[in-house]
Amino acid sequence: MNTRTPFPLSILCLSESWGGLELNTARFAGWMQARGWPVQVITRANSPLAARAAELGLPVVTLENPWKALDVSAAGRLAASLRAFGTRALLISRNGDLGLAVLCKRLFLPEMPLVYQQHMQLGLAKRGLVHTLRYRALAAWLAPLPGLARQVLEKTRLAPEKLHVVPLGVELEKFADEQLTTAEARRRLNLTLPKDAVLLGLIGRLDDGKGQDFVVEALAALRQHFPQLHLLLVGEPTRNEGNTYADALQSRIQELGLTDVVHLRGFTPQPEVAYRALDISITASTNETYGMVTIEALAAGRPVLGAAAGGTRELLDDNRTGLLFELRDHTSFGAALARLLQEPGLMERLGRQGQQAAFATYSHHRQCELTEQILWSVV
Numbered sequence: 001m002n003t004r005t006p007f008p009l010s011i012l013c014l015s016e017s018w019g020g021l022e023l024n025t026a027r028f029a030g031w032m033q034a035r036g037w038p039v040q041v042i043t044r045a046n047s048p049l050a051a052r053a054a055e056l057g058l059p060v061v062t063l064e065n066p067w068k069a070l071d072v073s074a075a076g077r078l079a080a081s082l083r084a085f086g087t088r089a090l091l092i093s094r095n096g097d098l099g100l101a102v103l104c105k106r107l108f109l110p111e112m113p114l115v116y117q118q119h120m121q122l123g124l125a126k127r128g129l130v131h132t133l134r135y136r137a138l139a140a141w142l143a144p145l146p147g148l149a150r151q152v153l154e155k156t157r158l159a160p161e162k163l164h165v166v167p168l169g170v171e172l173e174k175f176a177d178e179q180l181t182t183a184e185a186r187r188r189l190n191l192t193l194p195k196d197a198v199l200l201g202l203i204g205r206l207d208d209g210k211g212q213d214f215v216v217e218a219l220a221a222l223r224q225h226f227p228q229l230h231l232l233l234v235g236e237p238t239r240n241e242g243n244t245y246a247d248a249l250q251s252r253i254q255e256l257g258l259t260d261v262v263h264l265r266g267f268t269p270q271p272e273v274a275y276r277a278l279d280i281s282i283t284a285s286t287n288e289t290y291g292m293v294t295i296e297a298l299a300a301g302r303p304v305l306g307a308a309a310g311g312t313r314e315l316l317d318d319n320r321t322g323l324l325f326e327l328r329d330h331t332s333f334g335a336a337l338a339r340l341l342q343e344p345g346l347m348e349r350l351g352r353q354g355q356q357a358a359f360a361t362y363s364h365h366r367q368c369e370l371t372e373q374i375l376w377s378v379v
Contacts, residue, residue, distance in 0.1 A: 006037040010087040018048035026052040069099025079108035113139035113378040139378040142166040169364030175299035185277035201232040201278040206246040211284025220256040275300035298358035303350040321354040
């Protein structure tokens, strides 16, 4: 067989949630299928990922593993699904599923290459025996940023030759569509704003880790000096985690008298419309591993204010492709925003340079091409 011919690829993600990890997994599977790769998605029954994969026309296999990394029965069922599909490589996109994948390989499919597509930071060091043996079974580890790759080498005993930097991709072109004007985007979102309004925006799940509460508090203070400021929040509560945060956020918006200037919109399957409606995009997450929302905002040509935490520090080159502020620091945030509002040409320059950087590095075509090279090398 020609090693440059697409071969059957299975993607394992046993998640019941619907956030960046699951969304990126579905997107990647769809992109690879569009490039001629036979792809099946293995996930939980009735999960959002199963529904989205089916919508994309992808084969879906459902799997439960109540005993996690010790679930021999689930490992056997996983092996059976891989054999039935003719799988030649298994890609794992969720850290929590690595144990099951390795168990399947060791007991049933010793020749199956395992490729881990990292989406989350490692946290504590993982240099103990269990993790060392688990990572030794991998054929390749795909880290989305150079900083995360360095962290892998520092916190694990993974062989360096197995580690590859493969940025998670975005369909950048739709975010840069100049036919989708700011006015049209706002019309689609039913936003009616004053002529001089400056629309800030934070796109993402309503979650205490995303920082919507911080931005709302900051807005209340900043409007005393910049009354033209409005805020768009787009997203829904994290699945299966209740509405406590979202309800508290809405109550606080009312208490601060911001009901007319904070515009809430639910999840949208067309995030490009939200970004194109903005003047300034904000990433305020406490510890964003990668920050797809930051890349999407850059692709839309919008200046980005990002909290100097997690992957955001790597995605934004301060004062060139965006502005960084100290995490949850109102003074730092206010100073950065004031620069954007008062320094002539700064918003346009950052938007232009940020968009150029996004297209050079974070295209979904590039992610697929880099991943293909690795897949061909490990089979």
